[in-house]
Amino acid sequence: xxxxFLFPHKYRLVGWVLAIPSFILMLLVLHAExxxxxxxxxxxxxxxxxxxANFLFNIHRHNFTDEVGxxxxxxxxxxxxxxxxxxxxxxxxxxxxxxxxWAVYVNSAWMMFAIxxxxxxxxxxxxxxxxxTPLILFIARYNFVMYKDRRTLKNAGL
Amino acid sequence: MKNTIRVxxxxxxxxxxxLAEKVNVSxxxxxxxxxxxxxxxxxxxxxxxxxxxxxxxEIFMLEEGD
Numbered sequence: 001x002x003x004x005f006l007f008p009h010k011y012r013l014v015g016w017v018l019a020i021p022s023f024i025l026m027l028l029v030l031h032a033e034x035x036x037x038x039x040x041x042x043x044x045x046x047x048x049x050x051x052x053a054n055f056l057f058n059i060h061r062h063n064f065t066d067e068v069g070x071x072x073x074x075x076x077x078x079x080x081x082x083x084x085x086x087x088x089x090x091x092x093x094x095x096x097x098x099x100x101x102w103a104v105y106v107n108s109a110w111m112m113f114a115i116x117x118x119x120x121x122x123x124x125x126x127x128x129x130x131x132x133t134p135l136i137l138f139i140a141r142y143n144f145v146m147y148k149d150r151r152t153l154k155n156a157g158l
Numbered sequence: 159m160k161n162t163i164r165v166x167x168x169x170x171x172x173x174x175x176x177l178a179e180k181v182n183v184s185x186x187x188x189x190x191x192x193x194x195x196x197x198x199x200x201x202x203x204x205x206x207x208x209x210x211x212x213x214x215x216e217i218f219m220l221e222e223g224d
Contacts, residue, residue: 089184092184149186
């Protein structure tokens with residue numbers, strides 16, 4: 001069966017290789033203000049240059065560690081999430097879409113909870129995690145469903 | 159919807175894995191159809207019927223409430 005909009009199966013491995021280091025990098029960026037020196041751009045002499053320009057082309061100086069890290073993280077998670085199964089068929093399509101629906105519901109419920117209970121810096125950090133939580137929830141759910149499916153077959157002894 | 163795949167497989171003496179290979183799906187999918195946990199697409203139903211050389215209606219039938 002032809003499935004549209006999915007990566008080839010082998011991209012899943014590429015996804016893990018990209019996602020795990022960039023996830024760790026993003027944890028360090030978010031909680032330890034870690035920065036990679038070579039990703040610094042800017043005019044060090046211009047002390048009047050603003051750090052908080054809003055748009056790429058207005059930036060005078062900036063460290064791009066978080067930008068590079070989150071782009072790699074999203075790219076990696078997409079590849080893990082949306083690679084074809086080795087045995088792709090119409091039922092994997094259904095299981096995948098159901099897991100995606102589940103992940104969107106759970107993520108939205110969590111966001112509503114966070115909006116009510118968390119404020120200021122803590123809320124901003126939770127929103128930062130929200131860059132990748134829908135994909136992570138989907139990956140967890142989909143892999144759990146597929147794992148359960150394989151176990152059912154094994155237990156049936158067929 | 160119920161189906162007679164298990165019976166038809168026994169007549170042809172083929173396993174779930176062999177049927178899965180003939181219609182180009184995973185073993186899990188055949189297993190799920192046999193245990194009424196998954197309703198196949200029209201395309202897959204036609205392919206399965208072709209393996210057993212029967213009409214789709216002889217293999218898949220509606221149940222009350224469908």
